Amino acid sequence: MSNKCVLLLGFVLLLSCVEYPTQDLPSSSIETIAGAEAAGVAGTDFSLNSIAGLANDAVGNTYFTIQALNRVYRLGVDGQVTVYAGNGVRDQHKDGVPATSSPLLSPGALAVDSSGNLLIRDWRTLLRVDAGTGILATIFTTPYTQPGSANTIGDIGGMVVGPDGTLYLTDGARIESYSFASGSVTVLAGNGVLGPTRTGVSPTSSSLKYPITLAVAVDGTLYFSTMEPAIFYVQPDGRLGSLNIQPERGGPPLGEYDIPSQIALDGLGHLFVTQGNRSRILRISLKTGQALVYAGTGNQRFKR
Numbered sequence: 001m002s003n004k005c006v007l008l009l010g011f012v013l014l015l016s017c018v019e020y021p022t023q024d025l026p027s028s029s030i031e032t033i034a035g036a037e038a039a040g041v042a043g044t045d046f047s048l049n050s051i052a053g054l055a056n057d058a059v060g061n062t063y064f065t066i067q068a069l070n071r072v073y074r075l076g077v078d079g080q081v082t083v084y085a086g087n088g089v090r091d092q093h094k095d096g097v098p099a100t101s102s103p104l105l106s107p108g109a110l111a112v113d114s115s116g117n118l119l120i121r122d123w124r125t126l127l128r129v130d131a132g133t134g135i136l137a138t139i140f141t142t143p144y145t146q147p148g149s150a151n152t153i154g155d156i157g158g159m160v161v162g163p164d165g166t167l168y169l170t171d172g173a174r175i176e177s178y179s180f181a182s183g184s185v186t187v188l189a190g191n192g193v194l195g196p197t198r199t200g201v202s203p204t205s206s207s208l209k210y211p212i213t214l215a216v217a218v219d220g221t222l223y224f225s226t227m228e229p230a231i232f233y234v235q236p237d238g239r240l241g242s243l244n245i246q247p248e249r250g251g252p253p254l255g256e257y258d259i260p261s262q263i264a265l266d267g268l269g270h271l272f273v274t275q276g277n278r279s280r281i282l283r284i285s286l287k288t289g290q291a292l293v294y295a296g297t298g299n300q301r302f303k304r
Contacts, residue, residue: 053110054262055118055160063110063118070104072120072129085120085129085136093122099129099136113161113180121156144185151185153178162216170211175224175234188222189234197232203240215265217286223271225263229254231273231284243284245273247291 053065053072062075063084071086083100091103105123112118116131119139126139144153157170167178174190187204195207210227217223220236223243231243246254261276272294273282280296 052106052108053121055110055112057112057116057118058114059116063112065107065110065120067106067108070106072099072104072107072110072118084118085127093125093127093136093138095137097136098134100134102136109156109159111159111161111167114163114165119159119161119167121159124155126156139180140183146185147183149185151176151187153185157211158213160214160216162220162222163218164220168214168216168222170214170224173208173210175208175211175214175222189224189232189240197226197228197230197240197242199232199240199242201240203234203238206240213260213262215263215271217265218267223263223265225260225273227259229256229258229260231260231263231271243271243286243291244289245282245284245291247282247293 051064052067053063055063057063060077063072064075065072069086069088070090071088072084073081074084075081085099085102086104086107087101089103090105093104094102104120105125107120107122109121110118118129118131120127120129124142126142128137128139129135130137140153142153142155145151153169153176154171157172159167159169161167162177165180167180168188169176169178172190173192173194175188177186177188178184189203189206190208190211191205193207195209197208198206208226212225212227215223222234224232224234226232229245231245233241233243235241245258245260257277258275259277260273262274264272266272269286271284271286273284273291274280275282278296279298281294282291283294284291
């Protein structure tokens with residue numbers, strides 16, 4: 001699956017609350033592995049409401065959460081959608097069993113590590129689905145405190161696994177990292193106070209206004225969005241800055257409708273930004289800083 005297709009899928013999922021004419025949608029099918037749902041449901045009849053997580057693995061599979069069903073699904077490279085975790089029952093998860101046979105408590109954010117293991121933020125728990133066995137296991141529960149340190153993960157909002165294998169996550173008004181190897185927690189941005197992000201200062205001394213989504217470049221630069229019409233970044237040297245997301249020169253002032261919904265990086269030096277309220281995807285060149293409209297007409301209607 002190409003980067004463009006994955007990005008377009010993410011955009012469609014973000015706008016899933018809009019009703020689209022079924023005659024315009026491509027045909028697909030849903031295969032249920034576990035639970036009481038009927039098998040062979042047409043893709044156009046399958047509800048995508050309550051999308052709460054989206055992640056891709058290295059081979060092109062896309063994972064998404066349907067929170068209302070307490071399930072995580074996988075859109076495979078073969079175009080088929082299958083249940084990947086959750087049996088449809090809202091209850092405490094079970095460790096050591098196939099992920100498809102375990103209950104889940106409103107699964108949310110998703111991430112995939114370099115080995116293809118799927119990470120699921122369930123209710124006050126970070127879970128892992130082993131890519132080889134499909135077995136579910138707990139990584140840690142929240143609040144999590146690093147052994148021998150006062151650094152704590154209170155909860156997980158958004159998360160992503162960086163190229164270095166570290167987990168990066170949003171936690172209230174902070175952005176933190178977690179090492180799977182040592183269990184250490186590092187505060188990367190935010191002073192714990194909700195407020196406007198201030199560039200040009202130490203990342204950990206600035207307030208943050210509800211950080212939402214994250215992306216990490218190969219060079220270690222951390223990009224993130226908040227409830228503000230901008231994209232911010234923290235470079236390995238500790239510099240906190242922002243990127244322009246205005247695609248039109250001299251366009252109208254950015255407002256709440258321009259707040260990013262999701263961000264993603266490709267391997268060519270581009271940052272993609274979805275604007276759910278604008279019904280479009282932007283592409284920002286990290287080399288030049290230029291922002292262009294990459295997909296979407298601005299109208300909430302999907303066409304092939």
